[in-house]
Amino acid sequence: MEDNRIYYSYSEYLKKKYGEKVYKLPVNLPVSCPNRKEGAGCSFCAEEGTGFEAAGAMVPVREQLMASREKVEKRYHAKKFIAYFQNYTNTFLPLDTLRAYMQQAAEVESIVEVCLSTRPDCIRKDYLRAMADFRAETGLEVSLELGLQTVNYHTLRKVNRGHGLAEFLDAVLAIAPYKFPVCVHMILNLPGDTMEDAKESARILSALPVSMVKLHSLYIPKKSVLYQEYRNGRISICAKEEYLERLAEFIALLRPDIAVERLFARIPEKDSAFCNWGHSWWKLTDEWTALMKEKQYVQGVHCDYLNGAALNRWGL
Numbered sequence: 001m002e003d004n005r006i007y008y009s010y011s012e013y014l015k016k017k018y019g020e021k022v023y024k025l026p027v028n029l030p031v032s033c034p035n036r037k038e039g040a041g042c043s044f045c046a047e048e049g050t051g052f053e054a055a056g057a058m059v060p061v062r063e064q065l066m067a068s069r070e071k072v073e074k075r076y077h078a079k080k081f082i083a084y085f086q087n088y089t090n091t092f093l094p095l096d097t098l099r100a101y102m103q104q105a106a107e108v109e110s111i112v113e114v115c116l117s118t119r120p121d122c123i124r125k126d127y128l129r130a131m132a133d134f135r136a137e138t139g140l141e142v143s144l145e146l147g148l149q150t151v152n153y154h155t156l157r158k159v160n161r162g163h164g165l166a167e168f169l170d171a172v173l174a175i176a177p178y179k180f181p182v183c184v185h186m187i188l189n190l191p192g193d194t195m196e197d198a199k200e201s202a203r204i205l206s207a208l209p210v211s212m213v214k215l216h217s218l219y220i221p222k223k224s225v226l227y228q229e230y231r232n233g234r235i236s237i238c239a240k241e242e243y244l245e246r247l248a249e250f251i252a253l254l255r256p257d258i259a260v261e262r263l264f265a266r267i268p269e270k271d272s273a274f275c276n277w278g279h280s281w282w283k284l285t286d287e288w289t290a291l292m293k294e295k296q297y298v299q300g301v302h303c304d305y306l307n308g309a310a311l312n313r314w315g316l
């Protein structure tokens, strides 16, 4: 982490890994999600899944990548890119089909990595082996984004995640021997969760071979099950100040080498009934930065609970 930084940002991580700025280019595949096939899906999930920025799923991968690459190249003078298979559950495809889409991405110039967004219960050894072969053949990195959202397995059940904490732990440990960087998606203010859940989430992630976290403050898409609960007053969302406090404690407990990709939700306002307490994410970032400074916190300042903490405390 650079000296004057409060947290280790994902952009800093990428710069260190690739020697320059790298940008993610979203790709939508014609894929679904087992949790939607078997029921209504996660209660916070919008009908279109989690990809708001990408093109239609029927547009060929190359075309999607070329279109967004052109925009990003012009705007940021970028030279290296990550093909980000963003929407729904990308490993919920027959392996050959997934491999073919990855190959299409690999054939686009300046792609250095393929990032697959998925669920813990869609990680299996044959898929991991195929990804390792792909990496060996193409020389491209493969990274995985796993949705977890909270370590509180009671909350996971309430929001209908369709998996618990155990499946997440199993997936992370199954990925570890392949050394694919793993990013974990978390929501620190799911209804029913408390500050203790946010803190325990940071502790559990820090004890695992995780490379990145992506944090979202809870937002309520109009086309979600949660929207009905919100409208009927059956759930409440914690105050902004409470979220900022949870975020501060989470980052203070998080292992310093875990890169942080996002701190607040970012979705189009028109699609949501609630998002970021009506504030812009950069205003919230400013407020949170001020809070971190007031507390004299930086990432990992309280990450001293690992590696025989009691032995260390007692000088043994």
Ligand code: SF4
Pocket: 033, 034, 035, 036, 040, 041, 042, 044, 045, 046, 049, 050, 087, 088, 089, 119, 147, 161
């Ligand atoms: S796992 Fe992702 S795509 Fe599937 S229902 Fe949940 S949020 Fe939606």
